Amino acid sequence: MSPIQNFEQHSRRLVDPDLPIQTRLEMVVEVRDSLEIAHTAEYLNFMKCYFPAFSVILLQITKPQFVDNPEHKLRNIVVEILNRLPHSEVLRPFVQDLLKVAMQVLTTDNEENGLICIRIIFDLLRNFRPTLENEVQPFLDFVCKIYQVFRFTVSHFFDNVKVEEVKVKPVETSASSDQSSLTPVAPVGNGQLNPSTRSFKIITESPLVVMFLFQLYSRLVQTNIPHLLPLMVAAISVPGPENVPSHLKPQFIELKGAQVKTVSFLTYLLKSCAEYIRPHEESICKSIVNLLVTCSDSASIRKELLVSLKHVLGTDFKRGLFPLIDTLLDERVLVGTGRACFESLRPLAYSLLAEIVHHVRGDLSLSQLSRIIYLFSRNMHDSTLSVSIHTTCARLMLNLVEPIFEKGVDQQSMDEARILLGRILDAFVGKFSNFKRTIPQLLEEGEVGKDRVTLRAKLELPVQAVMNLQVPVEHSKEVNDYKNLIKTLVMGMKTIIWSITHAHLARPQGLNPQALASQPSAPQGFKGMREDEVWKASGVLKSGVHCLALFKEKDEEKEMLSLFSQILAIMEPRDLMDMFSLCMPELFECMINNNQLVQIFAALLQAPKVYKPFADVLINLLVSSKLDVLKNPESDATKLVLHLFRCIFGAVTKAPSDFERILQHHVPAIMEVCMKNATEVEKPLGYMQLLRTVFRGLAGCKYELLLRDLIPMLLPCLNMLLTMLEGPAGEDMKDLLLELCLTLPARLSSLLPYLPRLMKPLVFCLRGSDELVSLGLRTLEFWVDSLNPDFLEPSMANVMSEVILALWSHLRPVPYPWGGKALQILGKLGGRNRRFLKEPLTLECKDNPEHGLRLVLTFEPSTPFLVPLDKFINLAVVAVIQKNQGIDIYYRKQALKFLRVCLLSQLNLPGCVTDVGQTPRQLSTLLRSAVDSSLHRSESGEMKADLGVKTKTQLMAEKSIFKTLLVTILAASSDLDLSDSDDDFVVNICRHFAIILHIDYTSSNASSSTGSLGGSVISASSRSKGNRSSNLKQLDPLIFLDALVDVLADENRLHAKAALNALNVFSETLLFLARVKHADVLMARGGHNASMIVSSPSTNPVYSPHPSVRIPVFEQLLPRLLHGCYGSTWQAQMGGVMGLGALVGKVNVETLCLFQVKIVRGLVYVLKRLPVYASKEQEETSQVLMQILRVVNNVDEANSEARRKSFQDVVEYLATELIENYEILLDSLWKLPDWAYLKDHVIPKAQVEETPKLRLVQAYFALHDRNSSGVGDAENIVGKGVDLALEQWWQLPEMSVHARVPLLQQFQQLVEVQESARIHVDIANGNKVSGNAAVGAPGNRYADLKDILETWRLRTPNEWDSMPVWYDMLQWRNEMYNVVIEAFKDFATSNSPLHHLGFRDKAWNVNKLARIARKQELYDVCVQILEKMYGHSTMEVQEAFVKIREQAKAYLEMKGERASGLNLINSTNLEYFPDKIKAEIFRLKGDFHLKLNDTEGANIAYSNAITLFKNLPKGWISWGNYCDMAYQETQDEIWLEYAVSCFLQGIRFGVSNSRSHIARVLYLLSFDTANEPVGRVFDKHLEQVPHWVWLSWIPQLLLSLQRTEAPHCKLVLLKIAAVFPQALYYWLRTYLLERRDAVNKSELGRLVLAQRMQQNASGVAGHGGGNLPSETHQGAQVGGASGTHDSGNPHGQESERSTAENNAHPGNDQSMHQSSSTINENTARQNGASLAIRPLGMPIPPVGGIATLNSAELKDKVNSNVKDVIGRIRGIAPQYFSEEDENIVEPPQSVQRGVNELVEAALSPRNLCMMDPTWHPWF
Secondary structure: OOOOOOHHHHHHHHOOOOOOHHHHHHHHHHHHHOHHHHHOOOHHHHHHHHHHHHHHHHHHHOOOOOEOOHHHHHHHHHHHHHHOOOOOHHHHHHHHHHHHHHHHHHHHOEHHHHHHHHHHHHHHHHHOHHHOHHHHHHHHHHHHHHHHOHHHHHHHHHOOOOOOOOOOOOOOOOOOOOOOOOOOOOOOOOOEOOEHHHOHHHHHHHHHHHHHHHHHOOHHHHHHHHHHHHHHHHHHHOOOOOOOOHHHHHHHHHHHHHHHHHHHHHHHOOOOOHHHHHHHHHHHHHHHHHHHHHOOOOHHHHHHHHHHHHHHHOOHHHHHHHHHHHHHOOHHHHOOOOHHHHHHHHHHHHHHHHHHHHHHHHHOOHHHHHHHHHHHHHHHOOOOOOHHHHHHHHHHHHHHHHHHHHHOOOHHHHHHHHHHHHHHHHHHHHHHHHHHHHHHHHHHHHHHHHHOOOHHHHHHOOHHHHHHOOOOHHHHHHHHHHHHHHHHHHHHHHHHHHHHHOOOOOOOOOOOHHHHHHOOOOOOOOOOOOHHHHHHHHHHHHHHHHHHHHOOOHHHHHHHHHHHHHHHHOOOHHHHHHHHHHHHHHHHHHHHHOHHHHHHHHHHHHOOOOHHHHHHHHHHHHHHHOHHHHHOOOOHHHHHHHHHHHHHHHOHHHOHHHHHHHHOOOHHHHHHHHHHHHOOOOOOHHHHHHHHHHHHHHHOOOOHHHHHHOHHHHHHHHHHHHHHHHOOOOHHHHHHHHHHHHOOOOOHHHHHHHHHHHHHHHHHHHOOOHHHHHHHHHHHHHHHHHOOHHHHHHHOHHHHHHHHHHHHHOOOOOOOOOHHHHHHHHHHHHHHHOHHHHOOOOOOOOOOOOOOOEEEEEEOOOEEEEEEOHHHHHHHHHHHHOHHHOOOHHHHHHHHHHHHHHHHHHHOOOOOOOOOOOOHHHHHOOOOOOOOOHHHHHHHOOOOOOOOOOOHHHHHHHHHHHHHHHHHHHHHOOOOOOOOOOOOHHHHHHHHHHHHHHHHHHHHHHHOOOOOOOOOHHHHHHHHHHHHHHHOOOOOOOHHHHHHHHHHOOOOHHHHHHHHHHHHHHHHHHHHHHHHHHHHHHHHHOOOOOOOEEOOOOOOOOEEOOOOOOOHHHHHHHHHHHHHHOOOOHHHHHHHHHHHHHHOOOOOHHHHHHHHHHHHHHHHHHHHHOOOOOHHHHHHHHHHHHHHHHHHHOOOOOOOHHHHHHHHHHHHHHHHHHHHHHHHHHHHHOOOOOHHHHHHHHOOOOOOOOOHHHHHHHHHHHHHHOOOOHHHHHHHHHHHHHHHHHHHHHHOOOOOOHHHHHHHHHHHHHHHHHHHHHHHHHHHOOOOOOOOOOOOOHHHOOHHHHHHHHHHHHOOOOOOOOHHHHHHHHHHHHHHHHHHHHHOOOOOOOOHHHHHHHHHHHHHHHHHHHHHHHHOOOHHHHHHHHHHOOOOOOOOHHHHHHHHHHHHHHHHHOHHHHHHHHHHHHOOOHHHOOHHHHHHHHHHHHHHHHHOOOHHHHHHHHHHHHHHOOOOHHHHHHHHHHHHHHHHHHOOHHHHHHHHHHHHHHHHOOOOOHHHHHHHHHHHHHOOOOOOHHHHHHHHHHHHOOHHHHHHHHHHHHHHOOOOOHHHHHHHHHHHHHHOHHHHHHHHHHHHHHHHHHHHHHHHHHHHHHHHHHHHHHOOOOOOOOOHHHHHHHHHHHHOOOOOOOOOOHHHHHHHHHHHHHHHOOOOOHHHOOOHHHHHHOHHHHHHHHHHOOOOOOOOOOOHHHHOOOHHHHHHHHHHHHHHHHHHHHHHOOOOOOHHHHHHOOOOOHHHHHHHHHHHHHOOHHHHHOOOHHHHHHO
């Protein structure tokens, strides 16, 4: 479109009255499109022409239109043009008229044009304000007008609407009722336009303009606000329709937008026009909340409402919001339901809500508080909200604790308040749990931010910040936010826990929880936390401690630890114990990673309220479950345990009496564990440090009871310490052991018997470190002050001289700290401090009297002195090698320099060698003994000294010291602190020995007359060596090789590497010399130099010297290295490997060929003995082995016979090793099973000896292959296997037993393979009917299969057979069960028993194998079998339970897997199991809880088990063991009563091992307390216990009749007498005989002694008197023995028994008619026998008459005694009643008559011999 050329002409035509509307519209569009002219110089001309025309069009030519037609479009375009005019100075003359036109259009036109006019008016008033003040009021009047008709406008759009929509219920408002009711009309239809006076959009735009005008013209406020404000308040109070049809949704949104803008304007006026708004306070607040309820989910509208709400909260008008809190608590009201609102408005919304709640918290009801807690706790856990909002939520809930606490005025309100406090606690703990996961991620992000610049940082941050590479500001802010939140939570936990603890106590008036928490005491009442509350609060420790990782600054961390300590310190002791019992294991693990957490424990041990229960819990945990970690003293767990023990024993001084009661039960256990592990574990340092902590803690206070209990442990402890002190204890433990010896926890009176043994440790202390010297001096002074010198001196006799000399060594002046104390002790000893001087002092002893190195000192006139240097050398070696001695580096360097000088002196090098043409003889004599220096001195002529002839012992000493020097210097080269970078001493030493050995062997070879080069080097060397040894002048240079190998085998691998470097230098020097020599020879012969030979054509070639370059020294070095390969340590073995690897490439092929087989054997030996985890060493060894094989066997010249022979030997050896491998593969692969690999790679290649085991594997494979001939092949193979087994059996010796066991096991395997073949046949013939059964009868189908499977269940190995035997057997059965499962997999519906047959037996098979593994303590194997071997989801209920039980029992014994076992039980679905199995599972659960130290959980689980199934014996026993343990820990009698009750119930219901539990019951019964809890329970359950279980305990019950438990045991014996009288009779008889023997033997001893005294006095020797003293002495020995039948004289007992039996039958008096000669020959023994069978109470015959008895009198006396015995036995037997008497007695006494008959019958020898064999040992 072309631009307008003539504005004036165009404008005149535009206002032509006759111009059609369409043409005028087109012309206006032309003007709009050419409006860019307004930005040029033609702008004024444009305005002069067009502005009058536009005014005429708007005011005269056209009229306002309310329908969308061309005239409306014309007016709209004109208004748009006016709006787009630039507001420059050109426009200023037209402003007044333009403003009037705009006002006219605004007030009369439709809303579309009115909105544009509002913008025109706003822009004009803003840009030309000084001149338009008079034009403002019309606009304000218009605004008042549209607000006046606001209610009519709403009615116009929304009244008489019937469409069903979502109903909105606004808050009731007090809207102004003075609005005139206008008759509603129909809403605007399609195509119609709203008038500007009835437009919500106009109202929306108006408040902003009014606000601007009030800012510009403040005087208008006073005149307009009184009229405008009520109208606006009334407008925002209009609720609008409840039901909005969908087609009116836009109008509804516009309505709410207008009201929201109005609210924003009103809140703007809150502060400046408060006096006008005050009357409308309530209405405005209700309207705001109403708008939140009814407005749409527009984020911008709701945000504006929330901002208005924020303005209200900033003034006193916020009181109007308080009654509306319930509505605001609805999240849909506060935030809305739209996603955009939810994501963008929640931070602002909940901040405002928190402020409102904060103001009204004291007036809220408990139900309102509950809603608030729910809302803010949910938001605190909402990860989409910022951390600062979480902090706000946490602070709000903390502010609610006080009003909630104060709401508890009665029981009901207290309960409700406590619930709310618990919910706050739950929210806080949950947040800590969340932090446990998020904080590590936050820290990780921070670390990443330090090392890597993010893309955002590269794009946005300045270059300086990018180069700084610091953590982004955003991350640091986030960290600070997290810190603030964590600090808020921790500080609040103190108030929350205190409030919950005191929730049911009366509230003191005027005190809040914070003030109450700071008070030392609170009103008495129910105080504490419930179990669930303790469980919740424990999360603060479980998760909260992980948050401390965020506080890295020391002050911050200290503050947080203090806050945590305060939380715990205000808790009740009972609650604290419960909490730590829940979280102590996890807290312990946290402390391992962050040892600063120990400060919490240290603070609790100092807290007056909780230190006792906490110390009890802590030491219980450490003693019961944490002492095992001390086995690894370097671990962090060990350091933590020791630190905790130091905290405990460091706190004992606070309350010694309280801690004594706590420690009394644990210190003996600690000492016992430490003493046990000190001699068992590899590194007992941790246990020794624990003992030191205990001893130091006990030394600080007086513990009478505790020290008294430790007296029995002093001797074992001292023995252990002295044994370790004398044994191979490390230097790091020696000082510790010495301290323990001198700080034993005992009074001096208790240590007196052991004082002599403590003297040696005392001497060591006096010679030790400063700390030990102080301890030794204090101890010695205490002994000297406390003990009598006459007592102390014998105790110190053996070490008196050492003690005094040690004290003398400390007599030094100030500033030495111990001089004065040593002087005091010596003074207190008096004359004893020098008494030892008259005794000879100890002298040193040397194994070899000679010295290896001596220094010759010569004084004028030529008098030589020999100064031995061996001791100096040894001290220097210690200083150089042992870096941990604390020696300064300077002195270590000086020591190394001294050793080097000593070595050079032994090398005897000349001071200056000027002649380079040294002869071989001159070079070979350079290595000489230091003593042999006369040669040089005679040559120099300076001095001569005859030092005598050197002996063999002197030569040995020199060799020893020479080797020591070499070893030390080689090892010291690995220490970088001792050597400089340019230090070539070791290199030069290696080259020196290489030259010497090269010259030595060259000269020996040159002197020999051999045809080939190097043909007899070894023999020549041997002769040379022999010559050197014989002349006793020179040291063998081969000692250098020994030193090299020793250092290679050193345990310090740095030393070994240094030796390897030296070996490389040595070997390279030898190789260089050999090549030079070889080149000279070739040059002399006219040949050419020989280069290295490539020994392998591979990509990694191995070079070796030419075969003619032979180095004989290597033939001496290789055997030494091979010897290292067979060393006892892996370091020695790897030293040999490293040495061999260093020589490969330096030794020629011919030499390696000679040693190839030995080298291969050695390397294979190392490979076989290296552990599996030593992969690096295995790889290194394998590489050396491969290089050796490639060098020797892959060279081009392979025609040498020696080389072929060597290669053949290697092949034979390696073949021997690899056959063994195939045998292992065969035995392993079928068990995996990996049949494919077995078939393809092993069976075709395997060449294994024919054995039954091989035949078994072949048969297994044939059956698994299942081809047409598989069964037949298997049977043939098994037949061959049977023949082989029988042949091996026959070849074994007849008496061999153990050698036959494997064959017996293979017999069973062979039989089962045959049965497996029958299974295959039976399955294949399944459709055939066997035998005589009718056709189609299913009963006999697969009968053979079923019989075999049933037989396999009954035929198992012995339980004591090894696991491989069980595994071999059951693994093959497992394969066959898979065959059965596969065969019947389709029988699920047709024949369910057959379908489940394989599953059932396979499950049994797997469970059985797992049980055996568990019984043999292979718990991990058991778990692996159960998890992997079955492989199916189908399993019978019983087998499923067995699987769970075995797996649980295995986990129970695996310390690291007990939590897994508990999870297994907890995840088990119990619905399918009967009650008995459920009860057993609960019992196992209790065992897990008990192992995990969850005693409460164990108690609950055992209770549940018994509740489910009362007749569960194991359940009763497990519960009894738990109660017994609880009694031992608490000494509470109620647990003792429970334990005995449970044991008796378990015995009653038939527990298998009832004997051991009866023993425990009787033991507890014997130690029953005064209240007799055990006795009461024992008597109560006695009738329910089967009587037969007491039969084996009759002897103990009889012995109990002498003690306090006699009344209870008597009841048991009476019941046994009624049911098992014979059993009781024989025990009772034995018991009485033993009691009689005890008395008789003591009386016999006194009688014999009196007789001897009488005979000595009379001096008469009769006929038999010659034998009397000896016989009497023998009798005295018998009489002095123990009275029990176990330790008495067996012959005497047998004699007594026979006598009793013969007297029971008087008619049989054969034994009584003995010959008189026998009696006369042994009168004393006869007399002794007669006395021995004397009944109890019979008077002792006179001593004098015993010698005058003849045979008849003796016989009468014996008969009399026997009658008395029989009478006494009958007296203890039950009475005999006649039939009539017996019927009168209640109950009838037939039992007693039967007992009497049994007594009579039992006395006959025949009946005694026929008695039940069970009782024979007792007769």
